[in-house]
Amino acid sequence: MRFFIFVLFLISFVTYSAQAQTDTLSENREFLVRDGLPNFFQKLQKGGPVSIAYFGGSITEAGNGWREQSLKWFQQQYPKTNLTHINAAIGGTGSDLGVFRLQQQVLVHKPDLIFVEFAVNDGSQQPARIHKAMEGIVRQIWRQNRRTDICFVYTLNASMAPSLLAHRMPNSVRAMEEIANHYGIPSVHMGLEVIRLDRQGKLVWGGKKEEFPDKIVFSPDKTHPYSDTGHRLYTEALSRAMQQIKTAGRPGSHPVPKPFVSDNWEDAQMISVQSLTRQGDWQELTPTNDTVARQLRNRFSYLIKSNQPGASIQFKFRGTMAGIYDVIGPGCGQYAVTIDDKTGTLYPRFDSYATYYRSHYFFLPTLDEGTHTITLTVSPELLDKAAILKNRNQTITDPHRYSENAGYASQLLIIGKLEK
Known part of the structure; x- marks a missing residue:
């Protein structure tokens, strides 16, 4: 009887642990370190040259947004490093187009780190399609150069708030986390501070800033953040994560396991x-x-x-x-x-x-x-x-x-x- 109870406990623990691996971000953890970004940070510390590709949709494409703000943060942290970036973001597009344009618009530049941001634009996609596209992106990158580091970053909009307020990940983020976990890719949910402020009644999702003088107004349209509010919160979250991720992992070639889905879009x-x-x-x-x-x-x-x-x-x-x-x-x-x-x-x-x-x-x-x-x-x-x-x-x-x-x-x- 005791053995039977122990087996049930073990099964429950393993099930819970597997769920926690892909659901941890919903429990107010902004980031998961996994295998880190060791090659990128090694080159930063040596003075470069270092190149960062920002690969995503309109939230990443935006001028004076988290892309430019985070680049400036890296430059301030590593002032002696020759640091450049590639703006490979296209508004209104998701990972399904991204996996096709990756070679011509990102990999041809041979970046050292690629931030991948498609959670909002993939919000209406089925998990199976996200798996195929995101895994295709990862495998294409490492097919060209297994020393290129990858980091998944998740932005959000108002429609994702109910799930996050209930401590659940949006479907697109959950699907991407399954790929990140399979490949040991670090991930950062840059919007969890936005959710915390929302829960405290300190933030409104959309509107004109002058209409809410006592609140933080995230964006004009509940999706595309203001530079000094939503994008600033994204950048602060990313910088917190980078401070922890920078010491993780060993430089070298990333291992490439068997595919998560056999029909992924690596050959796009x-x-x-x-x-x-x-x-x-x-x-x-x-x-x-x-x-x-x-x-x-x-x-x-x-x-x-x-x-x-x-x-x-x-x-x-x-x-x-x-x-x-x-x-x-x-x-x-x-x-x-x-x-x-x-x-x-x-x-x-x-x-x-x-x-x-x-x-x-x-x-x-x-x-x-x-x-x-x-x-x-x-x-x-x-x-x-x-x-x-x-x-x-x-x-x-x-x-x-x-x-x-x-x-x-x-x-x-x-x-x-x-x-x-």
Whole structure:
């Protein structure tokens, strides 16, 4: 009987311990050291040169935000070190695009440390998809250089607050923690101090600062922090974590265990559409000949556009997944996409936010392993743009800006290999 009770206790303890490994951050721990960032800190102490890549969404992209503030903190801590950084953040994008753009926009610069921030933008994604993308990011980094250090950082918005106030991690953070734990990657939840202040009634999530003179106002929109409040809290949390993490681990090559999920996206790649077969009238856009290309010049090194219904892009590849990195905006229409000559599915490139042009992307359904032929055709079927904008109480004040129904394209996103 005693033995039976002991076995039950042991099972319960192991179960609790496994849960605690991935749920510790919800218990008011800002960070988990795990295997640390030993190569990065060794180079800092030796004076460099050292390069940090900041890889994420709009919260990381923001000027005078936690990215620039934390870089300044590192520079103050290590004033003799030649320290540079890479801003590899793109607003409105998650880890699913990140894993495809990682090589071209991050790894080509050979950073010593990569901060990965996608928790907010992955908030609506299923854990299985987050596992595939985040693990793909980790394995791509260490496939190129196993001495590159990685740190997952988690930001937050108001919609995540109820879970955190109840001492639970948001789903996206939990999924990322499972990958971090599997690979020994340190992680920092930069927003737990925000939650503590919220719980104490000292903070409001959104609004104008002058409207709440006795409170800390986190952000204007409950997501994108003010530099001197939300971003400052993020930076302070990160600096606290770095002070502890800097002594952890031994410099050297990171071990790469067996994959957490066998179908992760380690083989994701981004290929310019310049190499693809085109039919119809397509215009190559440059910052000198087009306002959209000029506006998005930091996003796209190559961009094409067609306003001709029936104009198409076609490619053949062997693999399981494909998508396009493109543009959404006032003059965009929709693509009709056929896969292996099956009836085309429409992919609108206009939404309720399309009062301006922004980079965007979409993926086709996961395919069976094999060779597939994909055709993207500029659809003649018009969208009711006024009705779409009305969903956000927007109106069309300049009909000419919305008159085109064009398709833009920059990069092909695939897991697989192009075939002729």
